[in-house]
Each structure stands twice: as C-alpha cells, then as structure tokens.
Amino acid sequence: MLEIEDLHASVGDTEILRGLDLTVNPGEVHAIMGPNGSGKSTLAHVLAGRGNFDVTGQVHYDGHDLLVMSPEERAIAGVFLAFQHPIEIPGVGSLYFLRTALNSIRRGHSLDEVGPVEFLKLIEDKMALVEMDQSFMSRSVNEGFSGGEVKRNEILQMAVLEPSLAILDETDSGLDIDALRVVASGVNALRNEKRAMLVITHHQRLLDYIVPDRVHVLAAGRIVRVGGKELAISLEEHGYVDLGETARPDQPATIGTAT
Amino acid sequence: MSIHSSDVAEIANRAYQYGFVTELETDIVPRGLSEDVITLISTKKQEPEWLLEWRLRAYRHWCTLREPRWQNVTYEPIDYQDIIYYAAPKQKTSIASLDEVDPEVLAMFDKLGISLAEQERLSGVAVDAIVDSVSVATTFKERLADVGVIFCSFSEAVREHPELVRKYLGSVVPFRDNFFATLNSAVFTDGSFCYIPKGVHCPMELSTYFRINAADTGQFERTLIVAEDGASVSYLEGCTAPMRDENQLHAAVVELVALDNAQIKYSTVQNWYPGDAAGKGGIYNFVTKRGKCAGINSKISWTQVETGSAITWKYPGVVLQGDNSVGEFYSVAVSANHQQADTGTKMIHIGKNTRSTIVSKAISTGHGQNTYRGLVKILRSAEGARNHTQCDSLLIGTECGAHTFPYVEVKNSSAEVEHEASTSKVNEDQLFYCRQRGISEEEATSMIVNGFCREVFKELPMEFAIEAQRLLNVSLEGSVG
Numbered sequence: 001m002l003e004i005e006d007l008h009a010s011v012g013d014t015e016i017l018r019g020l021d022l023t024v025n026p027g028e029v030h031a032i033m034g035p036n037g038s039g040k041s042t043l044a045h046v047l048a049g050r051g052n053f054d055v056t057g058q059v060h061y062d063g064h065d066l067l068v069m070s071p072e073e074r075a076i077a078g079v080f081l082a083f084q085h086p087i088e089i090p091g092v093g094s095l096y097f098l099r100t101a102l103n104s105i106r107r108g109h110s111l112d113e114v115g116p117v118e119f120l121k122l123i124e125d126k127m128a129l130v131e132m133d134q135s136f137m138s139r140s141v142n143e144g145f146s147g148g149e150v151k152r153n154e155i156l157q158m159a160v161l162e163p164s165l166a167i168l169d170e171t172d173s174g175l176d177i178d179a180l181r182v183v184a185s186g187v188n189a190l191r192n193e194k195r196a197m198l199v200i201t202h203h204q205r206l207l208d209y210i211v212p213d214r215v216h217v218l219a220a221g222r223i224v225r226v227g228g229k230e231l232a233i234s235l236e237e238h239g240y241v242d243l244g245e246t247a248r249p250d251q252p253a254t255i256g257t258a259t
Numbered sequence: 260m261s262i263h264s265s266d267v268a269e270i271a272n273r274a275y276q277y278g279f280v281t282e283l284e285t286d287i288v289p290r291g292l293s294e295d296v297i298t299l300i301s302t303k304k305q306e307p308e309w310l311l312e313w314r315l316r317a318y319r320h321w322c323t324l325r326e327p328r329w330q331n332v333t334y335e336p337i338d339y340q341d342i343i344y345y346a347a348p349k350q351k352t353s354i355a356s357l358d359e360v361d362p363e364v365l366a367m368f369d370k371l372g373i374s375l376a377e378q379e380r381l382s383g384v385a386v387d388a389i390v391d392s393v394s395v396a397t398t399f400k401e402r403l404a405d406v407g408v409i410f411c412s413f414s415e416a417v418r419e420h421p422e423l424v425r426k427y428l429g430s431v432v433p434f435r436d437n438f439f440a441t442l443n444s445a446v447f448t449d450g451s452f453c454y455i456p457k458g459v460h461c462p463m464e465l466s467t468y469f470r471i472n473a474a475d476t477g478q479f480e481r482t483l484i485v486a487e488d489g490a491s492v493s494y495l496e497g498c499t500a501p502m503r504d505e506n507q508l509h510a511a512v513v514e515l516v517a518l519d520n521a522q523i524k525y526s527t528v529q530n531w532y533p534g535d536a537a538g539k540g541g542i543y544n545f546v547t548k549r550g551k552c553a554g555i556n557s558k559i560s561w562t563q564v565e566t567g568s569a570i571t572w573k574y575p576g577v578v579l580q581g582d583n584s585v586g587e588f589y590s591v592a593v594s595a596n597h598q599q600a601d602t603g604t605k606m607i608h609i610g611k612n613t614r615s616t617i618v619s620k621a622i623s624t625g626h627g628q629n630t631y632r633g634l635v636k637i638l639r640s641a642e643g644a645r646n647h648t649q650c651d652s653l654l655i656g657t658e659c660g661a662h663t664f665p666y667v668e669v670k671n672s673s674a675e676v677e678h679e680a681s682t683s684k685v686n687e688d689q690l691f692y693c694r695q696r697g698i699s700e701e702e703a704t705s706m707i708v709n710g711f712c713r714e715v716f717k718e719l720p721m722e723f724a725i726e727a728q729r730l731l732n733v734s735l736e737g738s739v740g
Contacts, residue, residue, distance in 0.1 A: 048695050075697035083695075087688045091710030100706065101696035108697065140710065157696065 001026050001196055002165060007057035008221075009039075009046045016042045018221035020057075026164070027193040031207055032200045033232060034218035035240040040200045041084060043218070044169040047198075048081040049074050062164065075101075076108030080163030082154035084170040089141040094153070097141045098123070098160055105161060126159040130186040148179035155186040166190070167198045172206040184209030204236035286347045291340040294318060297445055300345045304414050304448075307421060317434035317444035324438045331630040331662060332570050332599040334543065337508060342477045344446045387412060387451040387467045399463065408461050408492075409454040413481055416452035423454055427485055431514040431551045431578070439510040440547040443479045447512065450480035455490035455521075464720055466495035477508040484514070486521035488554065493524040495723055506534075506569060511546045519554030519581065526719050528727050530567035533734075538597030538626070541569025548575035549605075552584035552613075560587035561604065562718045564727040566734045569598060574632065576605030579613035579641070586615040589715040591727070593734045594627025594659065603633035603664075608641035608674070617648040620712050623659035624735060630662040637674040644674045652682040653711050655704065655735070705732045 002024040009017040016039045024030050034040050046053055049071035059066040064077055089097065103113040114122065127136070130152040142150050151171055158166055168187065172180055187210050191197070199210055207215070207229065215232045217225040219240065225231065288299050297318055301311040326337070387410065403410050409420060416424050434444035451467040467482065486492055496513075509531060515523050525548075534541025544567075550559035561575040577586030588604035606615035621629040635646045652661035661682055669676060685707055693703030709716070709728055716724045 048691075050691055071691060071694035072697050072699055075695055081695050083692065087686070087692050089689050089692070089707060089710055091713035092706055097693075097696075097706070100702070101693075101698055104697040104699065104702070161696065 001062050002198075003058070003060045005058040005060075007043075007046070007055070007059065009042055009053040009055045011053055016053075016221055017046065020218075020222055022216065022223060024165075024196045024198065026196055027191075028213045029191065029197040029199060029210065031210075031212035031215045031232060032198060032218055033202070033204075033215060033235060036202070038218045038240075039221045040202075040218055041169055044081055044084075044167045044198070044200055047074075047167055048079060072104065073108075075161075075163075076105050078164030080158050080161055080166045082151075082158060082166065082168045082171050084173060086142050086150045086154055088143045088145075090143055092141050093137070094139055094141050095119075095123070095137040098157060101157070102160055123156075123160060126156055129159055129189055130156050131182050132156055147174040148176070148182070151175060151179065151183050152186070155183055155190075159186065159190055162195075164194060165196050165198070167200065169200045170202065171199070172201055172203060180206065181209065204232045207232045286345075287343050288345040290343050292318075292342070292344060292446065296344055300446065300448060303345070304417070306417055309425065310417060313429070313434065314445050314447075317441050318446075320435055321438070321441040321445055324441060326438055330572055330601045331628070331632070331664075332572055332601050334506070334570055337506075337543070339442075342508060344477060344479065345448050347448075387465075403461070403463075403465075406459055406462060407456040408459060409452065410465055411452055413447075413450040413452050413483070416483075420452070420454070423485065424452065424483070427483055427514065427516055428481075429514075431516060431549050432512050432547050436547060439545045440512050443481060443510050443512045443547070446477075447479045447481040450482045450511070451484075452482070453484040453492065453494065455484075455486045455492045457487040458489040459487075460490070461492040464493050464495055466497065468497045477510065479509075480511050482511070482513040483516075484523055484525070485516045486518065486523050486557075488519040489521060490518075491522040491524075493720060494526065495720065496525070496527045497530070497726075506541055506543055508543045508545065509568075511548075513546070513548040513575075515550035515559055517550065517552050517554060517557035517559050517581075517584075520556045521554060522558045522560075523550060524560045525550070525562070525575075526723055527561075527563040527565075528719075528723055528730065529563065529565045529571070530730055532569075533567050533596065533598050534569040536596050536625075538569070541598075542567065544568035544571045544573065546573040548573060549578065550576070550586070551578045552581050552586060552610075554584070555581040555610070556583045557581050558585040558587070560585075560589070560718070562587075562589040562715065563591070563602075564712075564715070564719070564723075564730070565590070565592040565600060565602060566727075566730040568600075571598075571600040571602050574603050574605050574634070576607065576634075577615065578607045578609065579615065579644075580609045581613075582610040583612045583614075584610055585613070587718075588615075588617045588619070588633075589718045590619045591622070591712045591715045591731070592620070592629055592631075593622045593731060594624070594629040595734045596625045596627065598625075599628045601630040601632055603631045605634040606636070606646060608635075608637045608644040608646070610641060612643040612645075613641055614644070615646045617646070617650070618714050619648075619650045620715055621650075621652045621661055622655070622708060622711070622731075622735075623652070623661050624655035625659060627659045628662070629660070630664065632664040632666075634666040635668070635676055636666075637669045637671050637676065639670045641671050642673050644671065646674075646676045648676075648678045650678070650680040651711070652680075653708065654682065654684045655708075705735055708735060 004020060004022040007017050007020040032040055046055055055067055062077060066074060099119045106113060132152055171183060199212060211229060215227050216223045288296055294315060297314050301314060432440050434441055453465055455461050484494060515525060517523050531542035531544055552559055559577045565571045579586050586606050592600045592602050594600045603619060604617055617633055619631045621631055623629040631650050637644045650663055654661055663680055665678055667676055685704055689707050690703050694700060709731060716727055719727055
C-alpha cells in the first residue's frame with residue numbers, strides 16, 4: 001500500500017533524506033528507529049506533505065502519487081500523522097476541531113457530514129480508549145494540555161479519523177510509563193488487517209508495548225538495516241554507533257553523537 | 260499571494276452580499292448644509308423649539324471647528340456641501356402596525372435576512388429598523404410597554420417623551436464634543452431611543468438595524484439609552500449599505516446612561532459596505548459612542564465586531580463616575596483589502612474602586628491597516644481603580660499592518676493598570692496541523708482567526724455571535740492563496 005523509492009528531501013543545501021526505500025503492506029506495523037538527526041521526523045513530515053522540503057523520488061500510496069498531493073488531500077486519502085509536538089490553537093474547541101476534521105474527510109469521500117449530537121456519541125467510546133476526561137471537549141486544541149494529554153489527543157484523533165496509514169512521530173517522547181501504557185494500548189486497539197502504521201521512535205521502550213512486524217534502522221537519511229523485533233533490542237544494547245559507521249563512513253562525527 | 264487581481268475583485272464583490280439598492284420613493288432635502296437645511300429638517304420632524312435651538316447652536320459651533328487629522332487613516336477631503344443630510348422613504352408619518360409599512364421596505368429587510376414580520380413572531384428580539392434618515396418600523400412596542408420599557412425611534416421619543424430626551428440628550432456626548440459629534444448634533448435625523456425604568460430587566464434583546472439606501476446621503480443617527488436604578492438591558496446594533504463607487508459618511512452618536520446598579524450591554528456587528536478590492540467606495544464610519552456609569556455599582560459593556568466600512572474610526576468609551584462601577588470593551592476589528600480601522604476605547608475612571616477591562620483583537624489582511632488606540636485615564640478621585648488591557652493583533656499576508664497606541668494617564672497612586680499586547684501571524688505550524696487533519700487551508704485560516712476572536716465573540720448574544728463569525732469568514736475570503 002505504501003511504496004517509497006529513492007526518496008530524497010533537503011532543506012536549502014542540507015540533504016536530510018538521501019535515497020530512502022520502504023514498503024509497507026496493509027495491516028503491518030513498521031518501526032523506524034535511528035539516532036537524532038537521521039531523518040526520522042523529516043520522513044514523517046515529507047509523507048504528510050509539509051511544504052518546506054525539496055523532495056525527489058517516488059511515493060506511491062494506495063494508487064496515489066502522494067508527493068503531488070496537498071496535505072489535506074493526503075489526509076482524505078487516509079494518511080494520518082500523530083505529531084511529535086502538536087501545536088496549540090487558542091480559542092478553537094477540541095471537539096469542534098475534531099468534528100470539522102472528520103467532516104472534511106467525509107466530504108472528501110462524498111459522505112454525509114456528522115452532526116454535533118451524533119458526533120458526541122461517536123467520540124465517547126473513542127475517548128474511553130485513551131482515558132480522556134470529559135473536560136477535554138470544551139478545552140482549546142492542545143492549549144494547556146499536559147505532555148500526556150497532547151499525545152493522548154493525537155491518538156484520539158486517529159481513532160476518530162480512522163486513517164489507513166498512521167504515522168506516529170516519537171509518540172513516546174515526554175511520556176511517563178503510565179501515560180505510555182495508555183497511549184500504546186490505544187494504538188494497539190486501532191491495529192487491524194487494513195491499517196498500516198509507521199511507528200517512529202528513538203527508544204526501544206515503546207516497542208515493548210507496540211510490537212512491530214518489522215524494524216528499520218534509519219541513519220543519515222537511508223535505511224541501513226531491516227529486521228524483526230529483536231533488532232530493536234540489539235540496538236538498545238549496542239546503540240546506533242556501529243550502524244552509523246557502515247552507513248556514512250565519510251561522516252562518522254555526526255553519527256557518533258547519538259545515544 | 261498567487262491569486263490574480265481579477266479573482267480578488269470577483270471574490271471581494273461576491274463577498275459583500277448586501278450591496279443591492281432598493282427602489283424606494285424617497286423624500287430628500289436639498290444637498291448641502293446651512294441653517295436653512297437644519298431648520299427644514301427640524302420642521303419636517305415637527306420638533307419643539309428647544310431642539311431646533313440645540314441643533315443650531317451645534318451647527319454654529321461646528322462652523323468654527325476643523326476636521327481632525329491626528330488619526331492613523333487617510334482619505335480624500337469630504338465636501339460637506341455635497342452631502343444630502345436628510346433622506347426618508349416616503350410613507351405615512353405614523354404607522355400603527357407592520358401591515359402599514361411599505362411592502363418594499365419589508366422586502367428589503369427580508370433580503371437582508373432581517374424579516375421584521377418574522378422577528379415579531381419568532382425570535383423575540385425587538386427591532387427598530389432605520390432606513391437612511393428615519394425609523395421605518397419598531398417591533399414589539401406594546402409588549403415592552405407592558406413592563407414600562409420605552410423603545411421607539413428617536414423622533415417619536417422627541418414627540419412622546421420630550422422631558423426624557425431633553426434631560427439626557429447631550430449629557431454624555433455634549434454637542435461640542437468633537438467635529439463629527441457636533442455635526443451629528445446639528446443634523447441628526449433619527450435613531451433609537453430606549454428607556455428602562457427603575458428595577459426592570461428588559462425582557463428581550465433590543466436591536467436597531469441601520470440601512471443606508473439612498474445615494475449621496477450621509478447617515479447621522481442618534482441613539483440614546485437610559486437605564487434607571489437597578490435596570491438592565493442588552494442592546495444590539497447591525498448595519499449594511501449598498502455598494503457604491505462613492506464614499507458615504509456615517510457619523511452617528513450613541514449615548515448610554517446607567518444609573519445606580521444599572522447594567523447596559525451594547526453589542527455592534529458593523530458591516531457597512533467596505534469598498535471594492537481596489538479600495539473604491541465604501542462607508543466612512545466616524546462614530547462617537549460613549550456610556551456614562553453615572554450611578555454606583557453600574558456597568559456598561561461595549562462589544563463590537565467591525566468587519567465593514569472603508570474606514571472605521573471610533574472609540575466607544577465609558578465614563579466611570581459612580582463608585583464601584585464597571586466598564587468593559589470587547590472588540591474585533593478586521594481590515595481586509597484596502598480597509599482602514601483606527602479604533603479602541605476610552606475608559607475614564609472618576610469614582611472609587613472603578614474597574615475596566617479592554618480586550619481588543621485586530622485582524623489585518625490584504626492591504627488592510629489596523630490601529631488600536633485606547634485611553635485609560637485614572638483621575639485623582641478614583642481611589643483603588645483598576646484596568647486590564649489586552650490588545651492582540653493578527654496579520655495574514657505581507658502587505659497589511661497593525662499598530663497600537665495605548666495612552667495611559669494615572670493621577671492616583673493606588674490605581675492598578677495592566678497592559679498586555681501581542682502581534683502574531685497566522686502560524687504555519689497551526690495551518691499544517693489543521694491541513695494534516697483534512698481541513699482546507701481556507702477553512703483552517705478561518706478557524707484559527709475565529710479562535711483568536713473567541714474571547715470577544717463569547718460576549719455576544721448567541722445569534723449575533725454566529726452572524727459575527729459568518730461575516731468574519733466572508734471578510735477573510737480570498738486572504739489565503
């Protein structure tokens with residue numbers, strides 16, 4: 001369903017992705033791991049359509065040429081990004097925001113819009129999934145949310161919008177163990193045979209809760225190793241240093257700084 | 260901006276939905292201003308001698324004044340002799356019910372989305388409808404009269420309640436106040452009058468709907484609202500005008516008087532024709548609005564949403580005379596295309612423990628220029644006075660501007676005055692976040708801007724809040740590209 005071929009992305013003169021290949025099938029969960037600066041978040045943003053990169057290569061998704069589509073067209077096609085740092089939108093109610101998003105996507109599929117009352121029913125179960133408090137509904141989007149709440153809100157949005165490809169960008173960052181458990185169980189509940197997930201993380205810890213089908217190691221803009229869950233565990237023990245050396249022998253210094 | 264200028268023109272012209280002209284038989288006085296014209300207007304309205312005298316004193320004073328130039332807006336000089344100062348749709352001088360109102364006038368209000376007949380039956384808001392210089396209909400009068408509330412056109416108030424008009428007219432905005440208020444005092448033609456007797460909570464929202472219809476006319480209306488001891492009222496004001504290439508002047512005066520423990524909430528959604536995308540035409544909205552908290556514990560609250568007019572220039576203020584009185588000002592001002600706004604408030608603290616709150620949200624897009632100008636003045640007598648001012652500006656695009664001129668004068672050292680200000684652009688990260696959720700760029704912008712204005716919109720009565728959001732979206736159409 002997602003086929004990435006020779007993907008390059010740069011900002012100005014700095015090339016961040018340097019020929020990335022990746023294939024993800026429906027129902028699969030792929031973890032993308034790698035040191036800081038290896039291009040993990042760039043990959044997430046390029047797939048979601050963030051405008052500030054120069055991009056070349058091919059990304060086919062569900063019969064679409066993803067790279068020519070606007071961010072909203074990609075969202076309608078089923079691409080969802082759980083942001084690492086979700087932004088606050090003061091004065092815009094969370095409930096209203098989420099209903100607007102759902103209806104925008106439904107309009108894109110020529111489906112009827114969901115009214116406010118119907119939406120309240122719909123969201124109730126989804127909120128239970130991530131243990132979200134009722135007070136959430138009246139609060140502005142991400143405004144004054146705790147670190148755990150913003151991440152739970154991302155998963156709640158995913159549960160409501162039901163994407164076919166979910167990209168989770170460092171969803172575990174800034175979470176304590178309890179919040180991590182809640183978020184991970186929400187994500188696991190959303191796993192099914194049609195939905196693909198790309199779980200981007202720096203730490204193996206998240207993968208104890210969200211068990212991936214494949215683990216890819218990204219270093220200096222390329223995938224340098226692919227394996228199963230055990231690859232993540234070996235990375236936890238040995239770090240990224242060896243991988244970096246083989247991937248970019250010309251630039252060892254930038255790779256070695258990773259933990 | 261990737262939109263072609265022709266598209267912009269089309270959007271701008273499509274955007275203003277109230278630009279039609281209704282063919283009404285109109286009674287007008289000769290163009291220009293003189294003592295004869297003023298006398299003629301006063302005679303037409305069968306006014307008492309004292310009022311004509313008041314007008315003439317104002318006119319003579321106006322002749323000695325020069326038009327102010329300190330404001331941060333620019334416009335071609337106005338030829339005051341080329342304006343028609345009185346234009347009235349012809350109808351019977353007094354009407355007993357809506358059935359007697361010219362069907363064309365009713366149809367015009369229907370088209371504006373304000374069905375006077377519907378209003379009377381359904382929504383429970385009493386409306387005074389003013390076309391050009393006169394009030395054409397006031398609804399719900401009998402029901403209001405049952406509780407002692409007087410709600411009628413200004414002309415009728417002069418006829419039926421001269422003692423009240425004489426007592427309060429000019430008591431908050433004296434005829435010498437400023438160039439445009441003085442002009443209004445000389446030539447004002449109609450407006451709304453509202454009197455809430457002691458202890459009465461007005462049982463419904465009152466509203467005035469202003470419509471400029473005739474060409475080359477100015478609109479100079481006067482609104483006077485008096486809330487007696489312990490009374491309260493919520494008042495709404497809406498306005499539209501046809502699209503014309505010439506600028507038209509609207510110089511109104513609004514006076515509010517709140518006695519002991521009285522409360523007045525005054526909300527405006529101003530949507531005068533803003534001119535076309537190139538800046539041609541539109542209304543000059545030069546208005547003096549002021550409230551006086553004359554009594555102890557009284558409260559006056561102004562909420563304004565200014566989306567229309569080529570130029571908006573006004574400072575609805577509150578004179579906080581009574582001890583413990585409260586003044587509030589909540590404002591959203593939008594400057595799109597070539598619109599200019601120089602608006603804000605004046606809070607004059609005289610009484611002890613008086614409090615004021617100012618929340619101003621300015622949005623600039625296109626070539627719009629938006630200025631907040633506010634005065635907080637704490638006199639020596641105002642022991643324990645407090646003010647909080649928050650002034651936020653939002654910019655969309657690169658050709659627009661936002662300016663802030665806060666004036667603070669404090670003569671009493673026990674006062675607490677706070678001023679917060681911010682200027683921001685519609686944030687790329689916010690836009691991307693919305694778009695990643697499937698929301699189009701235009702809808703996302705409108706959502707972010709509406710969120711920015713929420714503190715003000717929540718002060719508006721429900722129906723008005725929805726109308727305000729809709730107008731804001733229309734004003735912003737085409738700002739993204």
